[in-house]
Amino acid sequence: MDERDLITRVRAGDGTAERALYDAHVDRVYRLAYRLAGDDALAQDFTQETFIRAFEKLDTFRGDSALSTWLHAITTSVVLNGLRKVKRFRQREADLEAADGVSGGPRAAEPDLKVRLRQAIDALPPGYRTVFVMHDIEGFTHEEIGVALGVETGTSKAQLSRARAKLRESLADFAGEWVS
Amino acid sequence: MMHDDDKFNDWLQEAAKDYNPPRPTPREEMWARIAARRSNRRVIELRPWIRWGLAAAALLVLGIGIGRWTAHDESGVSHATPVASVDTAGNRDVLYQVAATQYLSRTETFLTGFRADLRAGRADTRFTGQARDLLTTTRLLLDSPAADDPRMRVLLEDLELVLAQISQLTPGRDPHDTDLITQGMDQRSVLPKLRSAIPAGPVPLRTQGAS
Numbered sequence: 001m002d003e004r005d006l007i008t009r010v011r012a013g014d015g016t017a018e019r020a021l022y023d024a025h026v027d028r029v030y031r032l033a034y035r036l037a038g039d040d041a042l043a044q045d046f047t048q049e050t051f052i053r054a055f056e057k058l059d060t061f062r063g064d065s066a067l068s069t070w071l072h073a074i075t076t077s078v079v080l081n082g083l084r085k086v087k088r089f090r091q092r093e094a095d096l097e098a099a100d101g102v103s104g105g106p107r108a109a110e111p112d113l114k115v116r117l118r119q120a121i122d123a124l125p126p127g128y129r130t131v132f133v134m135h136d137i138e139g140f141t142h143e144e145i146g147v148a149l150g151v152e153t154g155t156s157k158a159q160l161s162r163a164r165a166k167l168r169e170s171l172a173d174f175a176g177e178w179v180s
Numbered sequence: 181m182m183h184d185d186d187k188f189n190d191w192l193q194e195a196a197k198d199y200n201p202p203r204p205t206p207r208e209e210m211w212a213r214i215a216a217r218r219s220n221r222r223v224i225e226l227r228p229w230i231r232w233g234l235a236a237a238a239l240l241v242l243g244i245g246i247g248r249w250t251a252h253d254e255s256g257v258s259h260a261t262p263v264a265s266v267d268t269a270g271n272r273d274v275l276y277q278v279a280a281t282q283y284l285s286r287t288e289t290f291l292t293g294f295r296a297d298l299r300a301g302r303a304d305t306r307f308t309g310q311a312r313d314l315l316t317t318t319r320l321l322l323d324s325p326a327a328d329d330p331r332m333r334v335l336l337e338d339l340e341l342v343l344a345q346i347s348q349l350t351p352g353r354d355p356h357d358t359d360l361i362t363q364g365m366d367q368r369s370v371l372p373k374l375r376s377a378i379p380a381g382p383v384p385l386r387t388q389g390a391s
Contacts, residue, residue, distance in 0.1 A: 015378075019211065027205050034202035044206060046213050055218065114198055121199050133200075162182045168188055178191035180185065 043172035120170035212296040311346035
């Protein structure tokens with residue numbers, strides 16, 4: 001079914017069309033939510049909230065961008081707002097890990113590169129982390145990221161560059177992994 | 181020769197693939213909850229219309245009363261001329277149609293959620309209370325003109341059986357009990373029949389004289 005027809009039918013209250021729209025986009029929305037949230041329950045909540053808002057606001061979709069881009073803008077907004085609410089809990093977890101000496105320190109103290117990389121990405125400022133996850137992990141273009149986050153394409157590129165620089169700094173102990 | 185930054189970026193992209201790796205999308209579970217929340221909102225959104233409908237009906241009754249009263253002459257003899265004609269049978273049918281559609285939507289949402297949570301091993305006793313409420317409505321509808329349609333009657337009878345089974349589930353139940361319920365639903369195609377009985381779009385609501 002053509003996307004425009006689908007949108008028209010959803011606007012008319014057609015439940016089958018709502019389900020078709022959901023099926024067409026849910027995988028990418030859920031993946032993005034999961035990558036950013038790192039938690040299945042949160043990712044499910046964010047995905048549900050994204051679609052509920054999308055169905056309610058579909059009348060405001062003007063078609064200037066692809067529907068998927070519009071949906072991803074809602075997704076990032078829902079996820080980032082949601083994560084702000086749980087930030088305190090996350091911060092507490094990070095503090096506990098730091099107290100255990102697992103974040104930072106020489107390589108000998110933390111042999112698992114995957115764990116260190118995850119911690120380094122988690123520690124990025126939210127804007128840098130979002131752009132890094134969307135571009136380097138989920139394969140969004142800078143144009144798509146710009147629309148989704150409401151920023152210029154150049155801003156997205158700059159944030160990605162800074163995110164990579166910070167990660168390189170955090171993972172300096174592992175330089176041998178990529179310098180060969 | 182590859183620049184050091186490029187080497188790092190390539191390595192980083194590869195290594196970061198393991199960052200928060202998503203599990204397969206739980207489509208049905210999430211859809212069941214989305215449908216439930218949207219269904220609740222639709223009912224809430226409909227409430228002002230119901231109030232308006234009731235107000236309009238009250239006004240109509242008042243109008244008929246005044247009309248009948250003014251149709252009497254001074255001698256108190258009625259001309260027996262109707263001054264307002266009301267299609268009461270038609271109105272009644274519309275009311276039952278609205279009630280039946282709302283009920284079917286709620287039941288569909290409930291059974292979809294019940295099945296999804298059952299698969300996820302999360303079905304709990306809150307389902308029994310909801311099933312009891314829906315069961316009461318089912319029996320009322322079975323005794324109403326909504327059940328005059330043979331297909332609707334068969335569907336309501338199937339739903340009555342399923343809801344009665346769910347309402348009797350106990351916390352320490354045998355998993356076999358829930359298997360029997362879902363098997364019964366599948367054998368009688370309860371959910372597909374239920375979904376096809378729900379008209380697409382918002383719940384029908386007509387006012388007097390609307391075509």
